[in-house]
Amino acid sequence: MNQASKPLPVWIDIVVIPLINLMLALSVSIVIIYLIGANPFEAIKLMIQGAFGSSEGVGYTLYYATNFIFTGLAVAIAFHSMLFNIGGEGQAYIGGLGVAVVLLAFDHYLPAWMLVPMALMASMVFGAAWAAIPAYLQAYRGSHIVITTIMFNFIAANLMVYLLVNIFIEPGSMTPQSRPFLDNAWLPSMQAIFADIGIKISESPLNLSFIFALIASFFVWIYVWHTRWGYEMRSVGFSEQAASYAGIKTKRVVMITMLISGGLAGLVGINEIMGVQHKLMLDFVAGYGFTGIAVALMGRNHPVGIIMASILFGALFQGGAELAFDMPIISKEMVFVIQGLIILFSGALTYMSRPWIEKLFCVFYQTRNLREI
Amino acid sequence: MTDSPVAIELKDISKSFGSVQANKNVNLKIYKGTIHGIVGENGAGKSTLMSILYGFYEADHGKIYVNSKETTIKNSTDAINAGIGMVHQHFMLVENFTVLENIILGAESGMMLSHSIANAKNEIRKLEESYGLYVDLNALVQNIPVGQQQRVETIKALYRGAKILILDEPTGVLTPQEADQLFDILRALKEQGTTIVIITHKLREIMRLTDYVSVMRGGEIVTSLKTSQTSKEELAELMVGRKIHLEIDKTPVKPGETLIDVRNLGLTDAQGVKRLDNINFQVKAGEIVGVAGVSGNGQSELLEILSGLSPCSEGKVQISDITITPKRQTDPRAVRNASIAHVPEDRIKRGLIPQFVASETAILGYHNSSAYNGIILTKTEEIRNHCVYLMKNFDVRPNNPDIKSANFSGGNQQKLILAREMEKIPKVLLVGQPTRGVDIGAIEFIHKQIVDIRDKGSAVLLVSGELDELLSLSDRIIVMFDGKIVGQVDASKADERMLGLLMTNSYENKEESQNESSI
Amino acid sequence: FDMGGKFDKSFNEGVYNGVEKFKKETGISYKSFEVTNPTQREQAIKKMAKRGANPILGIGFAQGPAIEKVAGEYPNTKFAIIDMVVNKPNVQSIVFKEQEGSFLVGMLAAMASKTHKVGFIGGMDIPLIRKFECGYAQGAKYADPKVEVIQNMTGSTPSAWNDPSKGGELAKAQFDRGVDVVFAAAGGTGIGVYQAAKDAGKLAIGVDSDQNYLQPGTMLTSMVKRVDVAAYNFYKSVKNGTFKPGIISLGLKENGVDWAYDKYNKNLITDKMKKAVQKAKADIISGKIIVHDYMSNNSCK
Amino acid sequence: MDFFSFNEILSIFSATIRISTPLIFAAMAGIFSERSGVVDIGLEGKLLAGAFASASVAAVTHSAWLGLGAAIVIGLILSLIHGFASITHKGDQVVSGVAINIIVSGLTVVLGMAWFHRSGQTPTLPNDARFMPINLYGVDTISNIPIIGDIYSKLLSGYNLLVYVSFAAVALTYWTLFKTRFGLRLRAVGENPKAVDTAGISVNLLRYKAVLIGGILTGIGGTYISIAQNASFIKDMSAGQGYIALAAMIFGKWKPIPAMFSCFLFGFLEALSMRLQGVSLPLIGEVPVQLIQASPYILTVILLAGFVGRAIAPKADGIPYIKER
Ligand SMILES: Nc1ncnc2c1ncn2[C@@H]1O[C@H](COP(=O)(O)OP(=O)(O)OP(=O)(O)O)[C@@H](O)[C@H]1O
Numbered sequence A: 001m002n003q004a005s006k007p008l009p010v011w012i013d014i015v016v017i018p019l020i021n022l023m024l025a026l027s028v029s030i031v032i033i034y035l036i037g038a039n040p041f042e043a044i045k046l047m048i049q050g051a052f053g054s055s056e057g058v059g060y061t062l063y064y065a066t067n068f069i070f071t072g073l074a075v076a077i078a079f080h081s082m083l084f085n086i087g088g089e090g091q092a093y094i095g096g097l098g099v100a101v102v103l104l105a106f107d108h109y110l111p112a113w114m115l116v117p118m119a120l121m122a123s124m125v126f127g128a129a130w131a132a133i134p135a136y137l138q139a140y141r142g143s144h145i146v147i148t149t150i151m152f153n154f155i156a157a158n159l160m161v162y163l164l165v166n167i168f169i170e171p172g173s174m175t176p177q178s179r180p181f182l183d184n185a186w187l188p189s190m191q192a193i194f195a196d197i198g199i200k201i202s203e204s205p206l207n208l209s210f211i212f213a214l215i216a217s218f219f220v221w222i223y224v225w226h227t228r229w230g231y232e233m234r235s236v237g238f239s240e241q242a243a244s245y246a247g248i249k250t251k252r253v254v255m256i257t258m259l260i261s262g263g264l265a266g267l268v269g270i271n272e273i274m275g276v277q278h279k280l281m282l283d284f285v286a287g288y289g290f291t292g293i294a295v296a297l298m299g300r301n302h303p304v305g306i307i308m309a310s311i312l313f314g315a316l317f318q319g320g321a322e323l324a325f326d327m328p329i330i331s332k333e334m335v336f337v338i339q340g341l342i343i344l345f346s347g348a349l350t351y352m353s354r355p356w357i358e359k360l361f362c363v364f365y366q367t368r369n370l371r372e373i
Numbered sequence B: 001m002t003d004s005p006v007a008i009e010l011k012d013i014s015k016s017f018g019s020v021q022a023n024k025n026v027n028l029k030i031y032k033g034t035i036h037g038i039v040g041e042n043g044a045g046k047s048t049l050m051s052i053l054y055g056f057y058e059a060d061h062g063k064i065y066v067n068s069k070e071t072t073i074k075n076s077t078d079a080i081n082a083g084i085g086m087v088h089q090h091f092m093l094v095e096n097f098t099v100l101e102n103i104i105l106g107a108e109s110g111m112m113l114s115h116s117i118a119n120a121k122n123e124i125r126k127l128e129e130s131y132g133l134y135v136d137l138n139a140l141v142q143n144i145p146v147g148q149q150q151r152v153e154t155i156k157a158l159y160r161g162a163k164i165l166i167l168d169e170p171t172g173v174l175t176p177q178e179a180d181q182l183f184d185i186l187r188a189l190k191e192q193g194t195t196i197v198i199i200t201h202k203l204r205e206i207m208r209l210t211d212y213v214s215v216m217r218g219g220e221i222v223t224s225l226k227t228s229q230t231s232k233e234e235l236a237e238l239m240v241g242r243k244i245h246l247e248i249d250k251t252p253v254k255p256g257e258t259l260i261d262v263r264n265l266g267l268t269d270a271q272g273v274k275r276l277d278n279i280n281f282q283v284k285a286g287e288i289v290g291v292a293g294v295s296g297n298g299q300s301e302l303l304e305i306l307s308g309l310s311p312c313s314e315g316k317v318q319i320s321d322i323t324i325t326p327k328r329q330t331d332p333r334a335v336r337n338a339s340i341a342h343v344p345e346d347r348i349k350r351g352l353i354p355q356f357v358a359s360e361t362a363i364l365g366y367h368n369s370s371a372y373n374g375i376i377l378t379k380t381e382e383i384r385n386h387c388v389y390l391m392k393n394f395d396v397r398p399n400n401p402d403i404k405s406a407n408f409s410g411g412n413q414q415k416l417i418l419a420r421e422m423e424k425i426p427k428v429l430l431v432g433q434p435t436r437g438v439d440i441g442a443i444e445f446i447h448k449q450i451v452d453i454r455d456k457g458s459a460v461l462l463v464s465g466e467l468d469e470l471l472s473l474s475d476r477i478i479v480m481f482d483g484k485i486v487g488q489v490d491a492s493k494a495d496e497r498m499l500g501l502l503m504t505n506s507y508e509n510k511e512e513s514q515n516e517s518s519i
Numbered sequence C: 001f002d003m004g005g006k007f008d009k010s011f012n013e014g015v016y017n018g019v020e021k022f023k024k025e026t027g028i029s030y031k032s033f034e035v036t037n038p039t040q041r042e043q044a045i046k047k048m049a050k051r052g053a054n055p056i057l058g059i060g061f062a063q064g065p066a067i068e069k070v071a072g073e074y075p076n077t078k079f080a081i082i083d084m085v086v087n088k089p090n091v092q093s094i095v096f097k098e099q100e101g102s103f104l105v106g107m108l109a110a111m112a113s114k115t116h117k118v119g120f121i122g123g124m125d126i127p128l129i130r131k132f133e134c135g136y137a138q139g140a141k142y143a144d145p146k147v148e149v150i151q152n153m154t155g156s157t158p159s160a161w162n163d164p165s166k167g168g169e170l171a172k173a174q175f176d177r178g179v180d181v182v183f184a185a186a187g188g189t190g191i192g193v194y195q196a197a198k199d200a201g202k203l204a205i206g207v208d209s210d211q212n213y214l215q216p217g218t219m220l221t222s223m224v225k226r227v228d229v230a231a232y233n234f235y236k237s238v239k240n241g242t243f244k245p246g247i248i249s250l251g252l253k254e255n256g257v258d259w260a261y262d263k264y265n266k267n268l269i270t271d272k273m274k275k276a277v278q279k280a281k282a283d284i285i286s287g288k289i290i291v292h293d294y295m296s297n298n299s300c301k
Numbered sequence D: 001m002d003f004f005s006f007n008e009i010l011s012i013f014s015a016t017i018r019i020s021t022p023l024i025f026a027a028m029a030g031i032f033s034e035r036s037g038v039v040d041i042g043l044e045g046k047l048l049a050g051a052f053a054s055a056s057v058a059a060v061t062h063s064a065w066l067g068l069g070a071a072i073v074i075g076l077i078l079s080l081i082h083g084f085a086s087i088t089h090k091g092d093q094v095v096s097g098v099a100i101n102i103i104v105s106g107l108t109v110v111l112g113m114a115w116f117h118r119s120g121q122t123p124t125l126p127n128d129a130r131f132m133p134i135n136l137y138g139v140d141t142i143s144n145i146p147i148i149g150d151i152y153s154k155l156l157s158g159y160n161l162l163v164y165v166s167f168a169a170v171a172l173t174y175w176t177l178f179k180t181r182f183g184l185r186l187r188a189v190g191e192n193p194k195a196v197d198t199a200g201i202s203v204n205l206l207r208y209k210a211v212l213i214g215g216i217l218t219g220i221g222g223t224y225i226s227i228a229q230n231a232s233f234i235k236d237m238s239a240g241q242g243y244i245a246l247a248a249m250i251f252g253k254w255k256p257i258p259a260m261f262s263c264f265l266f267g268f269l270e271a272l273s274m275r276l277q278g279v280s281l282p283l284i285g286e287v288p289v290q291l292i293q294a295s296p297y298i299l300t301v302i303l304l305a306g307f308v309g310r311a312i313a314p315k316a317d318g319i320p321y322i323k324e325r
């Protein structure tokens, strides 16, 4: 969206500027942490250590990143058709429902290698189905997708409470959650996978879904930029009139795009339900759908950017949790503040420092040129 | 050159966008009360120079003198205060505002709108009367034809008290009649002391209208001349740096089988207005049929139906292998598969996707072809090579498939679209406004390509607002008025005057039909 | 020690008070953590165990599975969980008979009501909240067979526990239907219910902690769930070496639940009401009255 | 259907008005902002911040008015931040809004704990530090007249001042947008900022003004939530109303009066759903609570699909204005 005004070496745009933004966000956080009476440098050290300092920390970071990659991709792909899918939250929730339905129905009868693809399908189909009505209404009735997807988030929440309390609940249980799946319906954890090949890593919720997320990113990249369908999708996004001139069925493209988007969001269900919780429960989406919006925008709607932004957000979540754990004075809300500041500086004030750097860069080059003369 | 005082003087103006130097040490004097033309190829830097004068861009260095006083123009407010007004090439109008609201925007006479509106109405009446600038003040801008929109822009400038008026390619989108009216207005303005700077690609207009003319090339002013002391040919050569053939060499027509057969075609729009009424004509292979008409008389609708973009409500069309009736709709994809190519009238909105790189635009509409697709993946290399090939064939500059489509000049965008549509030598070629806003070097080239493809046996249907283009390219010309065909003439036997008369068939009804016209 | 995060405020505050009391008395420090998403529950508990924290207390039913898992991995660490049953040799499960406390406040509501209509406002429609509601309705019917119990749930998303505006509107809607005493089991949402009751001159009943002080004159009573005592006792027992795994079920008899009677609501409770409630309490303790538990069959009958 | 007596219908309508008030403030704020071309997802955060500021200041000073003032100041500050990111630095408007929401959600609790030591809640306010319901002139006498009196006393009278202010805000928004010079320019800048720029008006300044007005309005809206509708701040008490307001604004096609009515619609559906819980419908029997709770959202979708045509946003909405293009 932002047009770079003057050409600078690429490394400045993708390395230096993001770093500066991160620094700025951290400086503001430091001031706030100092004001509430904690040692800010200790806090930041804890946060970084928590996120990346141990294989367990990294595991958690990547586990969160997995969710963000799915929801970020969902938002991004819709964006390429100029559709603002705010419904990732609900689609992920329903995607998890799909996973649970399949696993609860078949975990007694089928082996793991059959359950995994079935659950993958179910998560995507359910997520896509939840996106289908808003998509249809947008394409054929002109209802604004932002409103309909927001509404569908609420509807999904109500549906899930109803189902969990009245249908899926384990009899006699206090908790509105389904029975745990049998072991064969658990997605292998990274720890187990690494153990198989002889590498020991500490336990974390990180599981095979992370690989699925990377594969999904790759597919999105291929789909958007290297297939005719992606071409059509971007055409519709940039110019509906030109797209129809080119013989593209714009309404169908809107439908397909939203179905893919919903399917991607639904994959959160694989990570959470099949990979980590091993049962259907309330509120397992925990806002990942909304975070996906920020992730997609920060990642410039490109899979590589989304993966990087997801890891940043994963680190914020994990590091933040560790920070709150180890520094009682810092509450989870304080961690929100730090996260918000980082989003603000790296996502919205992205180019704030650019003019300065441009100047610096010019001066630097001029002096170098002078010296050469 | 003369003793009349200098209204504007530019000294050493330079401006670059990144690595592109759009203006290089430009020096220019414009005399008070004259009409000064600026010509130059696409991308020569004309618009940039005028935008600097109007404060839309800031020059990297150089000085501007207005009425011999050095003036800093950092933004449009400065320009307006210095008495400069501008009619931009792409209108700066708020489409869903009324004409009146657009005129007073930024020049309101008080806090309250009602007050401003009352005041403005009187003043605009005065402008209307003294210059013949009539507009419907209460119409929404999006509902009035471009000619009217341009008047709105002009009134906007005058309403702000402009004594110096800049017009960037004002006639690009106007019909000859509208252009004539504009020139009358400009002459009236000049009479009353306004200084006018006009950018145009049409040398004929320069010769008819201006007192002085400056030629730009590669960001520099090559020369400034008194119009009476130069000629079209000289200007053309100065612009392009080589000789230009303004005449087209054409072999006699050798018509083949009928490829477009339109019978009793009719179209009634959602409001129940008849946009097309009982249209009948044929186009044969190896023949160029031109469609003349004041814009808004059904030419665009005709093109849209033939290209499958919109359905018809009556009659029958046989085009290539495709039959179109009200019951049997078709779509652009089927049309293209039947070897029908379409160069749309509005290149920015339909013909290309500004955000796509050139190679992507180069396959728009053909993107499903197996030449560019594997089973799943697109063949990126093939697409790029194809684009490079098209660019070479049609002399698209810069010859780089990785540049965003938006960043080519209009003429080059047009060449790329033409290249795409003509490369496969379609059976039928539908072309709308092929040279709108394109410099004469490119026009020469485009005309030659269209004649070439006809000689290769394509049936060409050409919709254009340029009468001389129609006259020199077409073999036959049909004239449309109010959704009907009011005349079919042999191009070799027709002239501009005759077409003009046909196009305005019943002049008294014209105003009415324009109000009904589409956006 | 672990805070059950998003659940209700009054409830967590109770635990906090109990733990603070223990800390003050013994000088033993503790670590707490508030979760923001389901995955963090296990993460936090495990981390505490790993760091050698002993004992560890999980608060709220949502912690159950996490405690169960971690307790298996750290068999030497002593755990306790409130509001949930976990069958492990090193886990003490502390559950409350909320239905009994709710029964008593239900009686009070019915007796205080002039319209024979009493209200219940829950947070989310989940079993725990139905347990409250069910006991409340039984108590109300016991005291006044003609009474009508009108119930509402606030929502289906976590914001249902923090939406006082909606709580207030729900209360007003119930008042419009003739309710004049309302019991809120909805966390932060309850604040709005109490405020609405005060603004409308009706009565309200608090939950978990003694909330009578919040709106004196409006708060008829509170259904007190002595999580503070439970937490305190648990730590104490570990310290004294009297820790016993298994289920501890705290009802009226064990002083785990009760109704609040203090200086703030003295004037609202007549002697007659007080007597009736005290009698019922005794009857429940003695087993003469059996309050049906929603959990036993996921139904209120 | 005979579930609802006349009195109950009146009470549904008056609940509708009470529920709609913060939505209206936020929706008007959204209209100002988006009409100028700046998307404002941060409405939610600004409402919450306003709620916190007014409750805190009112708790300390015992003055509702000072609370209101503080909320407005906070709204302005947050708007400046949003403007700084998305107008001055052409940053992504949605990301900026999301960031503001997250920061506010955290910071209100952090500050609340630091100042009032009550897990993020502010002290309960006495009535004289709140905006209390006011009775319109002559309510006591008129209320005795049947029907008309009921309508007057129950439907028109008895709201707090800010409810009436919200109606005034709608009128003022309408007037500003469509009757003043400022409004003309504002609408123009959201449609075609280039046109505004070439007309000699600063695009950025205009957008800042619009966003700042939005800050004032959300400040009032937040004040309503914490010290008029309620008597203290509770964490996350805006509970998604900012997003609903955004939806209402789109539903109302970025026009003040239709947007107000869509706020009413949301409010009404919510008020209705509260009263439908536990009521059993003929034939169907008792409807699950969740279905009733979801009904406002389901109905909105149905209405959107059936009755409301394509909503067309201001053309430049969400697009930072970069001159050199
Ligand atoms: N905003 C911009 N950013 C980058 N380069 C620009 C920009 N505007 C113009 N240029 C460059 O400046 C050159 C001159 O552009 P300008 O618009 O002045 O041409 P022009 O003479 O008006 O062309 P035309 O006849 O097509 O209107 C172009 O070749 C282009 O490369």
Ligand SMILES: Nc1ncnc2c1ncn2[C@@H]1O[C@H](COP(=O)(O)OP(=O)(O)OP(=O)(O)O)[C@@H](O)[C@H]1O
Residues within 6 Å of the ligand: B017, B042, B043, B047, B089, B169, B406, B407, B408, B409, B410, B411, B436, B437, B438, D324, D325
């Ligand atoms: N963002 C940009 N980057 C680089 N060059 C640009 C950019 N925008 C415009 N240009 C250049 O500016 C010049 C003028 O652009 P403009 O949009 O005025 O087209 P034009 O050539 O004047 O159109 P027309 O053919 O209708 O007269 C073009 O040569 C184009 O290459």
Ligand SMILES: [Mg+2]
Residues within 6 Å of the ligand: B046, B047, B048, B089, B168
């Ligand atoms: Mg130009």
Ligand SMILES: [Mg+2]
Residues within 6 Å of the ligand: B042, B089, B169, B410, B437
């Ligand atoms: Mg041009």
